[in-house]
Amino acid sequence: MLSRKRRKRGAKVSATYANRAFSEPIPKYEIPNNGIGPDVAYQLIHDEMNLDGNPFLNLASFVTTWMEPQAEKLIMETINKNLVDQEEYPQTGVIQERVVNMLAKLFNAPEKNDYVGTSTIGSSEAIMLGLLAHKWSWRKRREKEGKDTTKPNLVVGADVHVVWEKFAKYFDVELRLVPMEHGRYTMDVEMTKELIDENTICVGAVLGTTFTGQIDPIKEINEMLVDLKSAKGLDIPIHVDAASGGFIVPFLYPNMEWDFRLNQVKSINVSGHKYGLVYPGVGWLIFKDKEFLPEDLIFYVNYLGSEEATYTLNFSRNSAMVIAQYYNMLRLGKSGYKAIMKTCMENAKYVAKEIRKMSVFKLTHEDLKLPVVTFYSIDNEISVYEVSRKLRERDWIVPAYNLPKNAEDMHILRVVVKENFSRDMADMLIGDLKRAVDTIKGECIVRAPQKKKSSQIHNKIC
Ligand SMILES: Cc1ncc(COP(=O)(O)O)c(C=O)c1O
CATH class of the missing domain: 3.90.1150.160 (Aspartate Aminotransferase, domain 1)
Structure with missing residues (x-):
């Protein structure tokens, strides 16, 4: 028999699911007047999330749905650090720089040790920043030559991700699309050439399109642009959208030339959260050289006695995914990435x-x-x-x-x-x-299992 004291204590204990909050409506579009216990809040939300799709069966997304427990541990240890607070968290800034350098080398940038680039929230931000830099450089050049600067255009294939169209709209640049045709779902070099003129800020090419996962003829586009440069003096840069391919091609096809080995490729973006194998929230923008990032777009932050260049659209975000990217670089190495790919x-x-x-x-x-x-x-x-x-x-x-x-x-x-x-x-x-x-096709009849020998069942059971 329970003592009176224990009975009283027992009466207070209620299981999470027996909590009153489970029998009352939860306000959905306004903050409730009173709070609920943390276990109950957790369980309510956790259960609601079961209505989402299963990330492990999500074959739609390019974005990483699994990381190692050690990476998750680091993520939880760094999720409360604001990446932009470089003065407070200088080591996070140092690690970000290391990853920028690692990627620049992976993309075969000219040999040196202070590459220019940045982490972003994803490839979308990285593409916007890359293109903005090209727009700036184009305008400066035109101003210097005393030419019109009001009609910038951008030449890309119809195979580009929607972010390229967003850039054109948000930053007032004419988008010139190289159309697809049946059987060709990437760019056509001749058609690309026809769309280029003196107002072209950049040609965009994709290493792994969103639509079919194919690769634009980057090397051929580069050759065409090199010829154009010597024939007409037009020096048009290429920005490669390597959102998906940037962590695949260097490991599986190291001899494929699509990156900074090509003369006109001046900037590259890659999604860390796609085949960089990090959870959502990290992308990278890498420039071939400092000269392709106009000085007046850079903001300098002073920490650890040296100047750190920052170039982002976004301000605050957690450091966790940058740290998780660094974890993958050290943990997997080139051989690990290659094996996974x-x-x-x-x-x-x-x-x-x-x-x-x-x-x-x-x-x-x-x-x-x-x-x-x-x-x-x-x-x-x-x-x-x-x-x-x-x-x-x-x-x-x-x-x-x-x-x-x-x-x-x-x-x-x-x-x-x-x-x-x-x-x-x-x-x-x-x-x-x-x-x-x-x-x-109607070839399948759905019915309940019957107690017959399987040989007696003629219709396929779905
Ligand atoms: C080719 C390509 N570019 C850009 C993006 C946008 O990338 P993010 O989701 O990292 O912003 C995607 C996303 O799927 C993509 O496939």
């Missing part, structure tokens, strides 16, 4: 091979360079949107969308293979994809 590619090629075997689909392109598989339904026999919806019933997130202008009737599905996507998962995905197709 190789595995991703092998699994992507396996998925592609299995999809190729399915008579209903065709790959958008055969030469897979990045672990991104995009495919469409031959003759639009089945709706890719319906396939995407059916896969979602099994929690797989596989987006369906159509390609930009001139190829807009191409409706495709995209599978982004990341580090956590094993061969086993690939087999499960392919199995579910086949079942989805069968169901959509």
Whole structure:
């Protein structure tokens, strides 16, 4: 029997789920008058988050969904440090500089030890900053020559991410798009040349497009620009959007020339939170040389007795993802990144091979360079949107969308293979994809399992 005292104490104890907050409506669009206990608040929100998709089955996103526990520990240790407070957290600034240097060398910048670049919140901020620098340089040059500075333009392929269009709109630059066509979902060099003139601030090229994961002909565009320079004196820089490819190509295809080895490539962005294998919230912008970042865009912060150049759109953010990026650099090294990218590619090629075997689909392109598989339904026999919806019933997130202008009737599905996507998962995905197709084609009858020998069941069970 419980003593009176213990009974009284016991009466006060209530399980988290039996808390009053669970039987009362929670205000959704205004701050409640009174708070609730931390366990209860945690559980309520935690449970609500179960309605989100499962990050491990999210094959839509390029963004990292898994990191090692040691990286997560460092993230929690540094999440309360504001990256911009370099005076208070000088070592964080030092680490950021180390990563900038590591990436500049990875992208084959000319040999030296004080490369110019910055961490950003992602590739979007990095692209905006890179292009802003090119716009500034173009304007300065034109002013010096006494020429008109009111009509800057930017030449890119229709395969660019929406951030390029945002830049053009936000920063008042005309966007000149090199159109796609059926069977070509990257830039065409001749068409690019036709769009360039003296007001072109920069040509943008993508190392791993969002739409199909393909690579623009960067080397060929560079050659065309080098020729243009000697023929017409137009010195047009290239900014390479290596959001996805920047952490893949250097490890898997080190001889592919797309980076600072090319004369006209002056700036590169990469997403740390994509194949840099860091959780969302980190991108990088690297310049080939200090001269390509106009001085009046730089803000100097003094710490540790030396001057630190800062160039960002954003002010406060936590340091955790920069530190996590540094963790990956040390932890994995070049060989570790190479091994992971190789595995991703092998699994992507396996998925592609299995999809190729399915008579209903065709790959958008055969030469897979990045672990991104995009495919469409031959003759639009089945709706890719319906396939995407059916896969979602099994929690797989596989987006369906159509390609930009001139190829807009191409409706495709995209599978982004990341580090956590094993061969086993690939087999499960392919199995579910086949079942989805069968169901959509009406070849599959859904019914409850029967107590019969399997040989007596003629219809496939979904
Ligand atoms: C080619 C490309 N560029 C830029 C971006 C934008 O990157 P972020 O999400 O890091 O801002 C993406 C995102 O998927 C992308 O695929």
